[in-house]
Amino acid sequence: MRCRCGRAGDVATDFPRRIVCLSDETTEILYALGAEDRIVGVSKLTVRPAAARRKPRVAAFSTTDADAVLALAPDLVLAFSDVQAEITRELVLRGATVLAFNQRTVAEVLDVVRALGRLVGKAREGDALAAALAAGLEAIRESARRFPRRPRVFFEEWHDPLISGIAWVEELVEIAGGDVVFPELRGCGKSRDRVVDAAEVRARDPEVIVASWCGKAVRKRAIAARPGWDAISAVRDGHVYEIRSSLILQPGPAALTEGVRQLHAILAHVVGAEVPAALRPREPTDATLLAPSVSDV
Numbered sequence: 001m002r003c004r005c006g007r008a009g010d011v012a013t014d015f016p017r018r019i020v021c022l023s024d025e026t027t028e029i030l031y032a033l034g035a036e037d038r039i040v041g042v043s044k045l046t047v048r049p050a051a052a053r054r055k056p057r058v059a060a061f062s063t064t065d066a067d068a069v070l071a072l073a074p075d076l077v078l079a080f081s082d083v084q085a086e087i088t089r090e091l092v093l094r095g096a097t098v099l100a101f102n103q104r105t106v107a108e109v110l111d112v113v114r115a116l117g118r119l120v121g122k123a124r125e126g127d128a129l130a131a132a133l134a135a136g137l138e139a140i141r142e143s144a145r146r147f148p149r150r151p152r153v154f155f156e157e158w159h160d161p162l163i164s165g166i167a168w169v170e171e172l173v174e175i176a177g178g179d180v181v182f183p184e185l186r187g188c189g190k191s192r193d194r195v196v197d198a199a200e201v202r203a204r205d206p207e208v209i210v211a212s213w214c215g216k217a218v219r220k221r222a223i224a225a226r227p228g229w230d231a232i233s234a235v236r237d238g239h240v241y242e243i244r245s246s247l248i249l250q251p252g253p254a255a256l257t258e259g260v261r262q263l264h265a266i267l268a269h270v271v272g273a274e275v276p277a278a279l280r281p282r283e284p285t286d287a288t289l290l291a292p293s294v295s296d297v
Contacts, residue, residue: 146273
């Protein structure tokens with residue numbers, strides 16, 4: 001591997017030069033680091049940043065055309081989680097170099113940002129990006145401290161079976177100003193271990209329901225129509241919301257910026273609090289979220 005030294009703390013390397021990203025968040029991180037020229041292929045589900053959509057698209061999240069990946073002659077493939085274990089195995093058996101991340105918490109997401117910075121010879125940029133993301137989260141946390149109360153929140157990651165939020169999402173709910181109703185499940189990395197009973201959701205009586213179904217539009221009327229859910233505070237008071245999965249269910253920059261901003265705006269609306277302009281969502285939010293809950297301060 002050839003390398004050349006640049007600024008102190010950085011080592012610009014010739015490896016990897018041809019990266020295939022099998023999930024959205026590594027693509028977004030590499031673009032944020034200014035290393036997009038190294039990306040030769042992305043997931044078919046990639047939407048962020050918009051420029052990445054012009055890259056060759058070779059993979060869905062759980063299925064990948066290994067021939068299409070290998071045809072791009074990658075020197076590194078970036079994968080995520082046990083869901084892509086079989087994809088990883090096939091590519092490794094066929095001679096590819098694969099690095100699989102498995103981040104589940106906010107801290108681990110920041111670690112991945114730093115690791116990718118070092119991997120592509122942009123350690124300073126990686127550290128700076130991680131610091132900026134952490135500072136943004138702290139600003140949201142500080143804003144949430146001014147809430148008059150912390151509403152109970154059920155984050156619905158899937159509808160059939162009913163699945164509660166993964167660790168980084170539950171952490172973001174808390175940073176944004178809410179209290180999750182299934183805190184005991186946050187550490188369960190596999191979705192099957194976060195399946196909950198509809199009657200138990202009803203018993204825990206969330207004041208807010210935020211749903212995000214991966215690759216599928218949320219049907220809020222169907223949520224409200226579930227047997228017995230008319231007694232849930234969130235349904236009774238009209239506090240059922242959607243956040244697009246691309247903004248919250250990928251463990252990368254989107255979730256730690258726009259995703260948490262949307263959570264914060266929703267919770268501020270519910271408790272009648274104001275959100276500083278700098279912390280407003282920058283992309284379209286749930287259509288039922290009313291603007292008066294967000295101030296220009």
